Amino acid sequence: MENFFTILGGMGTLATESFVHVLNERTPIRSDQDYLNYLLVNHATVPDRTDFILGKSTENPSSELKKDLRQYTKLQPDFFVLTCNTAHHFFDELQEVTNIPILHMPRLAAEVTSQKFGKKTGKTRVGLLATEGTIKTKVYENELNKFDHLDVVLPDTNLQQEVTNLIYRDVKESHFCNEELYYQILQKMTEEYDCDVMVLGCTELSLVQEATQNEKYPVVDAQSELANETLRLALKNRK
Template sequence: MKNFFTILGGMGTLATESFIHVLNERTPIHADQDYLNYLLVNHATVPDRTDYILGNSEDDPSLAIKEDIQQYSRFEPDFFVLTCNTAHHFFDELQEETDIPILHMPRLAVKTVNKTFAKSTGKTRVGLLATEGTIQTKVYENELTKFGNLEVVLPDAALQQDVTNLIYRDVKENHFFNEELFYQILRKMSEEFSCDVMVLGCTELSLVQEFTQNTKYPVVDAQSELANETIRRALDNRS
């Protein structure tokens, strides 16, 4: 197979399935042959990234992802797609494992924030909704602060617990897309924390966004931006 990419998924599986759905739905097609060529690695047993980052587990998830990169680099894909936001904490280590480029999801999302929501004067308040692991490692904060006009706004402890519950308790554990809690979180970030836009920095949140089709509150969905860039690169490589 030529002109293909490899998706490093399974973190978690439902979120990976959501990414594939968005990817296929947005690909411009008129026949079966117009869809994109890709390999999907649904490595569901990769240890939890947040547990490791927070020191609650000694199982280093980067080892499993590095093994995947080593294995699938042999097939020489055009690029890799890493569908877990928190795993981007290990991005530099992962990229060192291969000469094949890995798309950087947080960087793509922040680029869209700056392009679409940055104010002409003053700072744009950007609310970050993500796992505790992603927040602690500053994967998004580091990208956002590269732009002097973007101000990072983090949830307080109580609201972060709501975000964690939505990600782990509702989506990961019970396959429940808690629309009420999702809108409650967005409302609080928008109204009580005065955010101009919220970044959905977890693919479980992207899954809920896809389910609810939220248009009421301004968000940049990192998974959505990753899908757009994946399609753009894949089509460029095909031409």
């Protein structure tokens, strides 16, 4: 197979399924042959990224991801797609083990946030919704703070717990897209935290966004932007 890319997924599996669905849905097609060539790696047994970052586990997920990258680099894909936001904490060390470029989801989301929601005067208040692990690593903060006109707003402990419940208790454990809780979180970020836009920095949140088709509250869905960039590059690389 030529002109293909490799998706490193399974973190979690439902979110990976959502990414592939969005990617296929957005691909312009007239026949089966118009779909993109890609290899999907659903590595569901990669240790939990947040647990490791928060010190709740000694199992380092980057070790497994490095093995994947070394294994699939041998096939020489055009690029890698890493569908887990929290795993981007290990991005630099992952990129070091392969000469194949890895798309950087938080960076893409930050660029889109700046382009679409940056104000001509004053700062845009950007609410960040993600796992505790992603918040702690500052992988999104660092990318968003590269733009002087963006102010990153983080949930307090109580609201972060609601976000965590939505991600882990509802989506990961129960396969439940809790629409009511999702809208409550977005409403609080908009009205109580005075946010102009929310960045969805977790693929489980992207899954809920896709399911609800929320248009009431302004969001930048990192997984959606990753799908857009994947599609752009894949079509560009076609012969």
